[in-house]
Amino acid sequence: MALFEEGTDPSYYAILNVPKDASYEDIKRAYRGLAQVFHPDKHLDDDLRDKAQEAFAKLQEAYEVLSDPQKRDVYDVYGKEGLNAGMSLGTKLKNTDELRKEWEAFKAQQRAAREEAAASHRGIYICRVDGRGWAHGDWAAVPQIRMVVVQNSLDVSVTDADVLLLQGQAALRGNQGSGSVVAGYKRVLSPNDELEAHAVLGLRSLLQLTSTRRLGHYTTAAATGSYSWDQGMGLQLTTSRQLTHSSSASLTWVVGPPNASSMGVSVSHRGSKYVITGKIDLGLVTSLSSRLTYLLNDNLSLKVTGRIGTSGVDAELGLARKFSPTSSLYAGSAVSLQGGTAFKVRYSRAGQVFEFPILLTGDCRDWEVLAAASIVPPLASFLLMRYVVGPLKRWQRRRAETAARSEHAEQLRREANRAAAERALLQPVARRKAAAEAAAGGLVILEAVYGLLHEYRLVRAQQGQSSSSEAAAGPQRDQQRQQQQELHRKQEQQAKAQQQASSSSSSSSQEQPQMNGSSSSSGGPAADAAAGSSSSSSSEGDLALPPPWLDVTDALQYLVSGGKLELHGGVSKLGLMGFADVAEGDKELYVAYCYKQRLFEKVVGDADLLRLPGAGEPVCEPDVADRLWAKYRSMYQQQQQPQQPQEEAQ
Structure with missing residues (x-):
């Protein structure tokens, strides 16, 4: 909880130390017991009476609210802010539970609206780097950029039922580039029907219209019709169904054009700590793929992906760490029979995805590079989080706490x-x-x-270390003290001998008291300095x-x-x-x-x-x-x- 955050007033139930379902008799009994201590008339001393005045006012405020059924109901639902705003329950509402549910539903809608507004802008940035020279020890080699992909999209809600979409994408592979601009419009026709239209302008221009309908509580279907200048008409049918509470399946059928026809079936199952998905694609490219995400803890997950098909065989293994509800980091190793071994780093934050695949070797049989790509990154990540990021976050948190406390x-x-x-x-x-x-x-x-x-x-x-160190250094400190006392005793004897041997002159008679005064108070300045430092530290402690x-x-x-x-x-x-x-x-x-x-x-x-x-x-x-x-x-x-x-x- 933030320091002095708005809405963090002490709970009236905590002031009286009673449960939220306490009866009137329990509240009255708790109030009377505390009033015996905090009532100002119970104290004869003026200082104690002033201290009790403020505490009794807080105690009385809590009792007045909790002992009044109407005020208590408003406080249970809206808190102290509702009481200050003069809110009431009304006559049509049945009980406090209904009010609390409505209030929580309203707050959930507000949170959902804020999250939707924050996720309206999305972006994907991919930069594929050829790092084979570095992987084989050639540090003088300059990594080459193999591919760059940039995609940005923006959703704008015009009304509650109308959404405008604007998307731009560009790709560079070798010396060839491509790009397109997508403009779209989405209309919510009813709670079960949506209509979406897109126009793609670029090297491959087309028009697209999608109709989505909710057929039942567990089934959704969509039909997409498209037209392109080079391929003509196209049609895609998609349906998804919730099979069980934790399983779902989807079917995609591309009817046309003929050179793009295909069919795909995917099944997903969600467990308490894992999500597994299997998919079969049939068409020009036939493949069987599977993906497993296993939660190691609340913030760390293991991801395993495998695919086998007519275009090749590849697998990927990596770890993803969640830093906040909107940010995460993924690092993994991918190996392919055709593409070799690559190391991937992907960072996501607030709808923006930054991915950097680094090609390490073109031969998947290079086991040394594959082992290094699989072992070194997790180990480096562990050491980095343990000895760099962790201490840095703790230092940053303490600094923020200190700043908040100073403020x-x-x-x-x-x-x-x-x-x-x-x-x-x-x-x-x-x-x-x-x-x-x-x-x-x-x-x-x-x-x-x-x-x-x-x-x-x-x-x-x-404090324990200082006390133990003082105990360990006790004999040495006593010996030093004895040596100082012996030296001080010799100095006093020398001063007295000089005083008896010297002639009675005015200068010597005036200087000698000063010498005696300084010598007799050899411990005085140190004591005064210690007293001064202690007084100053105590005065600073009052302000600290x-x-x-x-x-x-x-x-x-x-x-x-x-x-x-x-x-x-x-x-x-x-x-x-x-x-x-x-x-x-x-x-x-x-x-x-x-x-x-x-x-x-x-x-x-x-x-x-x-x-x-x-x-x-x-x-x-x-x-x-x-x-x-x-x-x-x-x-x-x-x-x-x-x-x-x-x-x-x-």
Whole structure:
């Protein structure tokens, strides 16, 4: 979630810590419990009363909305923006679910319209390079351009039912070039019928008319008639049908002209992690081909293509990586009995496709080149993503986060201070609850952090390294300190001897106090400098940005009741009292707690459900366990009897 993004106000359900299906009694009970802490009249101190005023206003606002059925329905559908805009449910709408469905359908239509507008411009750019010299070690050879193809198309929606198409294409093969311009018009006649006309002007000009009709829920048919000046009339029939939920088939029959007649059948099946397609073409060129796309993960897929026919045999193997919903990169090796071995790179972004086939050898039996083309690119891609692209993306993300935090520095500090004030109000009650839970062996929250946990762990690791280095350098540092003290003692003795031996002159009597003063305060300037640096750093710290996480230990301990803690899912936790949005990115919640004299920890997402103590996992790291036990003793040793936790059980 973006930092201070519009529409990211804290959820009223999170403020009261109630589920979305909470009853009025649950909402009222949660409100009264929090009002006991945040009501301004509960605090005699002026500072605490001012802190409680803002928190109680937020609490009261959430209660007024959720306790009113009509306002709550509007809030569930439209959010806080709907309440501010004065929207109402009306009398004809039946329930909240219908409103939510209509609202989601409207938003889906808007997204679809934006995606369609973004994909209206498409382009294909292919540049085939002859790199056989480089493949065989001749780095002085100049690669030659074998083929260049450029194609651009633009769709313009004139009305909801009318679309204009303009397309231009050019190709250069060797010393021969060709090109054409295509103008088209598409008309939606009905929900089941479309009519499309094209005029192609170029070396091969023709007129084309296509009629498409939806014959049933699973079947579509199209008929295309064409006329060219050199070949005459032509006709193509196409039909497609959805065979099963995950399978489909299509049939294409080119009736004429006679020298172009052919027939093709293709079948496609989609699985949970793969898509496989088989095709048979019969005509002047007869072939059998198949293509498999296997999803290795959400962003990486393996593509395998094979074809055998009268024009030859070829195969292709490659990997495609998806960087975003609109951009992807493909790299693969293709081998053909006639064309040799080539390496392909294809980059797609927002409807634009850039493809670079590089011919490596003209002989498909050159196994060394084939092996290199199949092994080196994936290995190079892995190393590049692991050691170059990955660190660069992380650096770019941190830079963007830092820029966003700097841009909202004042608001960040205000949010952090507000959350700290709320936790300060919760702290006395939370500590009493913790003491009662500790005495009964119940749920005691020892450490809770909300925000960017990877940044928190990084700082924690640095602190651990610095403490270990200080511990390792302890004896050496003590020895240096002793040497400095010994040197300082000798300097003082020399100064006193000089003072006794010198004559009582005015200059010497005035200089000697200065010497004594400087020598006696040999540690003073360093201490003053350290004090000055610490004061300056503390003053800079007041103006610096808060860390991208919050210590919410007291805020969670306050929510513990009867040895249990529940944070409801489906809403962001930044709305909880004592929480705030102080980070850009996916925030998480880390909780370390003690239950029945055992240590547990748990990490959940910002909107995930959390139920303690059942959801926790035992603490396994000795350093973390020692730190948590030390915190347990230091926090509750005054309230708890000398009974010590059973550390041996850990």
